[in-house]
Amino acid sequence: MLRRVLLNEVSTCRHFLFNKAATSLSFPLRRINSFFSSSSQSEFPNAPFVEHLENHNAQPTTTISIDRSGLYNPDEHSHESTLESELIKHLKGVIKFRGGPITVAEYMEEVLTNPKAGFYINRDVFGAEGDFITSPEVSQMFGEMIGVWAMCLWEQMGQPKKVNLVELGPGRGTLMADLLRGASKFKSFTESLHIHMVECSPVLQKLQYCNLKCVDEHTAGEGVEKRNISTLAGVPISWHASLEQVPSGLPVIIIAHEFYDALPIHQFQRASRGWCEKMVDIVEDSTFRFVLSPQPTPATLYLMKRCKWAAIEEIDKLNHIEVCAKGMDMTHTIAKRISSDGGGALIIDYGLNGVVSDSLQAIRKHKFVNILDNPGSADLSAYVDFASIRHSAEEVSEDVCVHGPITQSQFLGSLGINFRVEALLQNCTDEQAESLRTGYWRLVGEGEAPFWEGPDEQVPIGMGTRYLAMAIVNKKQGVPVPFQ
Secondary structure (H helix, E strand, C coil): CHHHHHHCCCCCCCCCHHHCCCCCCCCCHHHHHHHHCCCCCCCCCCCCHHHHHHCCCCCCCCCCCCCHHHCCCCCCCCCCCCCCCHHHHHHHHHHHHHCCCEEHHHHHHHHHHCCCCCCCCCCCCECCCCCECCHHHHCHHHHHHHHHHHHHHHHHCCCCCCEEEEEECCCCCHHHHHHHHHHCCCHHHHCCEEEEEECCCHHHHHHHHHHCCEEEECCCCCCCCCEEEECCCCEEEEEECCHHHCCCCCCEEEEEECCHHHCCCEEEEEECCEEEEEEEEECCCCCEEEEECCCCCCCHHHHHHHHHCCCHHHHHCCCEEEECHHHHHHHHHHHHHHHHHCEEEEEEEEEECCCECCCCEEEECCEEECCCCCCCCCEEECCEEHHHHHHHHHCCCCCEEEEEEEEHHHHHHHHCHHHHHHHHHCCCCHHHHHHHHHHHHHHHCEEECCCCCCCHHHCCEEECCCEEEEEEEEHHHCCCCCCC
């Protein structure tokens, strides 16, 4: 997410990308022109990693027995909350009830999606007035490019008459709204769609309903449920709490933009006794702190799997490893659906094409804060391990193939974002042109925008190389654009 670019040193200013030629397109140029014509690591002993894993070959126990006297506390945590929220009380209650700490993944899940007090559940956290800004909120062009990708995949699938278009974690619904507006002139495509929004927040569901300009359609006959129709393209829309609830049996196109980074992660830290899972505990003064588990935890199985996928030298140089068990499981679900029903998935997020070390962060009102400070008031996210996604998908079925990752700049450039921005600039005001240039740079640029003349603290920072794009497709469709 854009919030993460603050972590990196701003790279040297590059030449503005408007003058760069678009990369060669592997699908008909007429399709693009037609589409656009519409309006900190701690130090620990470096014992051999293999030995650490071999010591854990026994099946991990499903319960964690904790002797707090022997726990190592890697980070000092001195803040005190003057007024405890319901979520803080809940977290402390869980820890006290168990008689021991909870995993970082459990902490993240409660903080983000607790049914009563989760960060995503009862508020709008997106946009300039929220806690962070996502690519669809930056520019309409992002959603339009995703629409181009989805439509090209639909053509490669043989233009099926019915398709499930699924978005995971759709935020305000901005991406889908821009996608539908851009694709609305292609009736054969939009008429084939049934959109499924996988969203757990009631507040965001309502925002999505409004931003997609939905109306209720009542059909004749008793016992027939009403349908939600987006008037942007006359497409039926349904909401679900999980991907498993989306009906199967039809070809599927799945969009997962900035979805994986919010899935809970397990953190492991190298200690003298081997790899130990990082946990969240409370101390006598009732503040939260990080500790290390003295024995293997259930998530150790995922750590072992992840390390088998990596080179020994890649692991040996790390003191921390993050493993997203839910991300692996979600990828299994996606790959199985694509294998059985056909279609593909597009994943775009901030991450690495390799093992992720220590990336978990919290942001509140566009500023980084302590992860344990006032849980539920800040967003938590971590880098996405794209290599783990690849291996997780490939181990499910031989019928699916993974392509990428490539940078967001390569992805959007190959889909024709340069053509789109040029078309928009031909008929806009000076203020709109400035907004277009800023949005364009944020999507495909790198570092600070060289054309910026406003306040230094508001200089646009490009996400073009910090975000990666990956596709998982059924082999019957061939190689999707623009991964050829």
